[in-house]
Amino acid sequence: MKKSTLTWALPLAGLAATSLIASERLFNFAFKRVNYVPETSADKQKYADAYYAYVDWYKQVKKEKWFLHEHDPNNRMVAEYIPAETPSKQTVIISHGYKGNGETMANFAQMFHRLGFNVLLPDDRGHGESAGKYISFGWLDRLDYQEWIHQVIERSSQNVKILMFGVSMGGATMEMLSGESLPQQVKAIIADCGYSSIEAELTYLLKRQFHLPKYPLEPLVSTISKRRLGYYLGDVSATEQLAKNKRPILFIHGEKDVYVPVGMAYENYAATHAPKQLWIVKNASHAESFWVNPKRYQDHVEEFLTTYFK
Template identity: 30%
Template sequence: MNLWRLATLAAGLALLLALAALDIVMAGAASSIKPLVALWLLVPAPLLFLLITVRPPARAGLRRAAYAYLGTSASLTMVVLLGVGWIGSERAIHPDECEDLPRLAEYPALQAKVQDVRFASQDGTRLAGWFVPGERKTTVLLLHGYGCTRADMLPHADMLHRAGYSVLLFDFRSRGESAGDAVTLGYWERGDVLGAIAYLKSRPDVDPSGFGVLGISLGGATAILAGAATQDIMAVVSESAFRSLNSVINQSFEHFINLPAFPFAPLTVWIAERRVGIRAGQVVPEREVAAIAPRPVFIMHGALDTTISPRDSQAIYAAAREPRGELWLIPSSAHAEGATKAKEEYERRIVAFFNAYLK
C-alpha cells in the first residue's frame, strides 16, 4: 500500500509539472523545463503502469484511480507535445523581426541611385525590393536572413556596388513590405528568387545572360535551392546556411528554446508543414547543391556559430560536385557575422569570386 500512496503522490506531482511545463513554454522561459518534462514523462506514468502490471491493486477504487491517472497523463502528454509543437511552428513561420538593421541613409552612394521595385514571386505573391544599377549590367541578387528584411543586405550591396555590380535586394514573402503570410524556410522563398530573376530579365539595364546570388542564413540556404532550380544563376555565395529544414529546426530547439530536439522538433515540422503547405523533405540544400555543378559555389560559415553549426556548411560543401568552388570557415565569426568580423577578407574573397565567374 505504501507503494500505491507513493504512486498517487507522484501522480499529483506529475499533473502539476505538466501544467507548469506548458505554462513556462508559453511564457518563453523554456530553459527551465527540461527537468520538469523529464520527470513528468519518464517517472510517474511508467512507474504506475509497471506497478499495475506486476501487482494489480486489489481494491476497485485504486484500480480506477490508477487507470484515470494513466489516461490523464497520456492526455497531458499529448497536450504538452502538441502545444510545444504548435508554439515551435508559430515561432518558425512567424519569427520576431530582426533588430538594429542597417538603414539606407547610412549608404549615400546606394541611396542616390536606389529604385523601389515591385514584382511577383513564382506563385504570384507580390514582393518589394530595391534595385541599384551599377557600372555594369551584371547583377547580383542579395538574400536576407531569417526574420530580417532587405536592409539586412545593405552592407553586401554597398560592397558589390563599389565593385561595379548592379544589385537587387528584396524582402522575402511575409517580410518587410512584401506580401505573404508566413516564412517557409526556403520552400516558397526559392520561388521568390526565381520571380526576382524573371523580373530582372525584363529590365533593359540588366544583363540577362547570368546572375550571381549571395545569401546569408535562410538566404544562404535559399541561394543554394534557387541555384539548383535554374541555370540563370551562374555563381552562388552562401553564408551560414543550414543543410536541411529538419536540421535547422532541431538546432533551433536546442539553441533557442533549450529543449531536446526529439520529440519536439519533428512535431514542430509536422505541424508547420500542414499550416503553410510545405514539405520538409524538399528543403534540403545538402542534397540540392549537387545540381548546381558545374557552376561554382562559395560556401562560408562562422567557425564560432552556435545558431547553425558549421558542420551544416561543411556537409553542403562535401555534397557539392566538382568544381566545388570554395569553403571558408571564418575563424572569428559566429552566425552570419562574416561581413563585420572579417570585413576586408570577406569583401576581397566575395568580389574576387564573382569577378571570376560572372563575365
Template identity: 30%
Template structure:
C-alpha cells in the same frame, strides 16, 4: 470464439486509425510550428524587420530605385535596385537573414558595385516591406526568387544573375540552386547558411525546451510531418533542405562562414561544400567571426574572397 477474434480485429483497426489520426494531428501541429513558432526566441536572434530608414534615405539621396512586384501566389514583394554607374549586364541579388530586412545588405553593395555589378536588394516574404506574416523556409521563397529573376530579365534579357545570401538568405539561395530555374543563376555566395533543416530544428527546439525527450517525440512525428508537408504544400522536406538542395546544384558556389559561429557551427559549411554537386565550389572560414559577422570582423579578407572567386569565373560570365 469467432466473435472474440472479430472484436480483436475491430479493436486493432480502431487503435491503428487512432494512432494514424493522432500522428497526422501531431504532424500538422509540427507544420504550423515550423511556420509560426517564436524562432527569434528559439534561435536567440533579434527582430529588426521593420526599420528601413537607411534604405529610404539612400533611395531619396542616391537615386536607388524602389521596386514592387508580385509573387506567384500574389504576395507583394519589395526591393531596391541599384544600377551601376557603368553599363553592366551583371546583377547580384542580395538576400538578408531571418528577422532582418534589405537594409542588412547595404554593407555588401559597394563591394559588388566596385566589381561592376548592378545590385538588387530584396525583402524576403514576411520581412521588411514585403507581404506575408512569416518565412516559409523555402516553401514559397523559390517562387519569390523566380519572380525577381523574371523582373531582372524583363529589364535586360541578357542579364547574368548571381545570388549572395546571408544566414536565412543563404539557405534560400541554396534551396533555389537545386531547382531547374536555379541552375540558370551564374553563381551563388552562401554566407553562414544552415544545412540539414530537421537536424537544425531538433537541435534548437530541444535546447530551447530543455527537455531531451523532445528529440524522441520529433523522431516519432517526422513521418507524419513530412506527409502533411506534402499534402499542404506539394513539396517534400528535401525540397526545402539546403543540404539536399546543393546535391542538385550545378552553378559555381562560394561558402563563407565564421569560425566562431555558435548558432550555425562552421562544420555545417564543410558539410555543404562536400554535398554540393557543383564542379566549382570553394569554402572560406573566417577565424574569430561569429554568425554573419565575417564582413564586420575582417572586411578586407571578405571582399578579397568574393572578388577572387568571381574573377575566377569571369571568363564564363
C-alpha cells in the same frame, strides 16, 4: 474505464495536450512573420556604428521599387533595385537573413555596388514590405527568386550576368535555389552561413536554445508546417538541392558560429559536385564574417568572381 487504465491514460493525455500547445507556440515563434527587425545579437553590437553608416548610404543611394504580383496583395513581393553608377551587365541578387529585409543587407549592397554591380534586394515572404503570414526559411522563397531572376533578364538584356548571394537564411535560400533549373545568365552563387536543412536547424536550436529533444516537438511542428505552408520540414534539404547544383559556388562560414553550426558548411560543401570553394572565417560568429574584416571579405569575393564570374 478501469482505475489502472486511468492511472496512465490521464498523464499521457496531459502530455499530448502540452506537446500540442508547445508545438503551436514554437511554430508561431519561429515561422510567424514579425513586422519589425529584431535587434542583432550581443556579439555584433560593436558593429552598430558601421552598420548604420551603410544604412545611411542605402537610404540615400538612387533606387527603384520592383514588384512581383504587384496587384495581388496576398502574393505581392517587393524589392529595391540599385543601378550601377555606370551602365553594367552584371547584377547581383541579394537574399537577406531571418526576420531581416533588404535594407539589413546594406553593407553587401554597397560592396557589390562598388564592384560595379547592379543590385537587387528583395524582401522575402513574410518579411519587410512583401506579403505572407509565415516565414518559409528559403523553401518557398526559392521560387520567388526564380521570378526575380527572370525579371532581371527581362529588364536588362539577354547578355546580363547574374550573381546570387545570401547570408544566413538567405545563404540557405541560395543553396535551395541552386538545385532548380536556372537560366544560363545565372553564373555563380555565394552562400554565407547557410544551414543544411530546416529540420536539422530547428532540431539543433531546440536543443541549444530551449534544451528540448527533437521528439515529439519537431514532428508536430513539421505537421503544422505541412498544413500551413505546404511542406513537411523533412522535405526541405539544402544539401539535396546542392547535389543538383551546376553553378560555381562559394561557401562562407564563421568558425565560431553557434546559431548555424560550422559543420553544416562542411555538409553543404561535400554535397556539391559543381566547382566550389569553402572559406571558414576564424573567430567569426554567425553572420559575422563580413564584419570581422570587410576588406578581407571583399577580397575573397573578388577572387572567387575573378575565377568563376568574369
